[in-house]
Amino acid sequence: MTVEGEGRRDRKKSETRQALRDAAHRLFAEKGFSQTTIDDIAAAADVSRRTFFRYYDSKDDLLRSDVSDLLPVMLAALRGRPADEPPFASILAALRTLIGPDGPPAVAQSLADPAVTGFRARLSLVRMLAQWEQGIADTLLVRMGFNAPGDDAPSEEDRL
Numbered sequence: 678m679t680v681e682g683e684g685r686r687d688r689k690k691s692e693t694r695q696a697l698r699d700a701a702h703r704l705f706a707e708k709g710f711s712q713t714t715i716d717d718i719a720a721a722a723d724v725s726r727r728t729f730f731r732y733y734d735s736k737d738d739l740l741r742s743d744v745s746d747l748l749p750v751m752l753a754a755l756r757g758r759p760a761d762e763p764p765f766a767s768i769l770a771a772l773r774t775l776i777g778p779d780g781p782p783a784v785a786q787s788l789a790d791p792a793v794t795g796f797r798a799r800l801s802l803v804r805m806l807a808q809w810e811q812g813i814a815d816t817l818l819v820r821m822g823f824n825a826p827g828d829d830a831p832s833e834e835d836r837l
Contacts, residue, residue, distance in 0.1 A: 694732050696722040701739050710736065737801065744805050747775055748812055755816045764817050 683691075700721035704713040715736060719729045733739040754771035762770070815825035 693722070693724060693728065697724065697729060697732055698739065698743065701736070702743075710740070741801055741805060744802075745808075748809055751775055751809070752812050752816050755813065756820070758820075760820055764820075767817070767820075768813060 697718060701713070701718045704717050704721060708717070713736065715729055716726055718736070718739075719726045722729075733742070751771055751774075754774040755767055758767040758770055818825050
């Protein structure tokens, strides 16, 4: 995916980042999160270990970035659901757009992996899930005709 006006260097960086993510997804699905090493990911993406660390601090960091990137997709799918559909049915249907016909993506399987147990990894996951919860709740409120919390709060410009 090339952005118009993007230079060669930026394009190569995007391609490398995507290659690392694709390799990680494939390996997480095949071997599981805990059994996949950074060296495995780097080798599968045909880059060095050092290159991996230019893009991500850890496997957990790679996983977090994937989950963060999925939130806007989920919320867009939720906003596209019929307004008269019950909220729970809308959430399930929107989540199915992320899962696809072949079952949960590797990122979902990785999140469920009990090996993601480090304190920082768990804390980061809790924060991320709180963002998902808030995003889903706000989207449902707007669908029902209410302002999402913060929508009626004065903007930075209004406060000046």
